[in-house]
Amino acid sequence: MTDDRKAIVPVWTLATGDVRVPAVAGDEPMTAERLAELRGVLAGLAAEPIATLELHPLPSKLDRSRGIPLDAASPLAQHLSQLITQSARSSSVAATATAAGDGLYRMVVPAKVAAQFGQGIVRPMAAKAVAGGIRSPLVNSTGGIVAGATFVPVGKAAAAGAVGGAGATAGVAVAGSAALTVAAPLVLMAVAVGVSANADHKRQQAIEHITELLEQLHEQKLDDEHSELDGCRDAIDKATAILLDQGKLGVSLGLDSAVHAINTALGAADRRLARWRSALDKLPDGKAVEIATLTKSFPGVDDHGGTFRAHLELAGLAIALKRRVIVLQAVEHAQTDTANLFKNFSRALKTDHQRLDELESGIARVLERLSALELARPQGLRPVFTNSEVDRLMRAANLIHKLGDDVVVNSRTTDVAIEIARNTDGSVVVFPALAA
Incomplete structure (x- = not known):
């Protein structure tokens, strides 16, 4: 994800079940490195899979032909819209960031959870120009993904609830735990479309x-x-x-x-x-x-x-x-x-x-x-x-x-990122899942 400005990036923590974990996230702004550490901690502590969802400005140049388009009435688009609407009511950061209606949402599923999907679904694509680099469709020329961004946790947002009967497991995680939004349908559909793409x-x-x-x-x-x-x-x-x-x-x-x-x-x-x-x-x-x-x-x-x-x-x-x-x-x-x-x-x-x-x-x-x-x-x-x-x-x-040269045998499972471009009309394009 390309974001060269000193942007404030809201980030949601999404659980796929009703879980209790220590309040390790807090409400303070954090760096990309701190966010990566947080994902690892949540994956280790929680009994249910937990993903993070970031919102970045939509890049002006984006090759949408690589993704799978879904209209605003699709379950994934509706789950995302409901999360946006309800979280904006309780978070000024989320309200400001989502006001335009469009944006690039980046869901990251930790490696521990990604291993459940099978080892071969997503593998790092080695960058020929940079030793040890990884190719992504949305990185900039220097390989930066969220350069200069500051991540701000979205507070106790209401869940992306059941739309079209897809998610009985929707709600906010139990009191006293970290601010986790239970949104199994949203995570499921994002992973499914990203892996399919x-x-x-x-x-x-x-x-x-x-x-x-x-x-x-x-x-x-x-x-x-x-x-x-x-x-x-x-x-x-x-x-x-x-x-x-x-x-x-x-x-x-x-x-x-x-x-x-x-x-x-x-x-x-x-x-x-x-x-x-x-x-x-x-x-x-x-x-x-x-x-x-x-x-x-x-x-x-x-x-x-x-x-x-x-x-x-x-x-x-x-x-x-x-x-x-x-x-x-x-x-x-x-x-x-x-x-x-x-x-x-x-x-x-x-x-x-x-x-x-x-x-x-x-x-x-x-x-x-x-x-x-x-x-x-x-x-x-x-x-x-x-x-x-x-x-x-x-x-x-x-x-x-x-x-x-391009052979990967028994590759280490990495975090999986699914990038979703949302348009002002609520429709989305989901890009191929890639190694985060």
């Missing part, structure tokens, strides 16, 4: 890569596999829109057939992964490998476009689509029991994501092993090689070693 962003990236690869390969079988997976998008988009508006999913959407196609693709990815592991296990330990030997099991690994790389992208597309479907299933499951809203949601996500995490980690380890291989020069009768042969060997070695 994150998965869809990965799908879009995979589609771009696959399209380019298949144009070079001209392989009908892979093209058909790609078309079948991409054809699932329409059913998933419709199901997302219906669930986020708290409708009921029906068979006419075609979601069942879409899930079947995705599961088929995941099964193919599992089989390919097993073959890749087996091929690597058969290579001699500590010895250089010829390119010809490697390309038998990994066709096209020595080139920018090849069957192996297409298989990688197809697996990534299937994983991204499945993650989005899992979010839909988790939301539907949670909404059937509003008295246990957030726990149902996080339980469904964690259980179903385990297989995807294992598949993704398995592929990552294959890429790591490939990138660490030493390539041998081709065996032949000639003692001297041509310039073209030397160039090919060097180019192949460079491409294969780069396979491990």
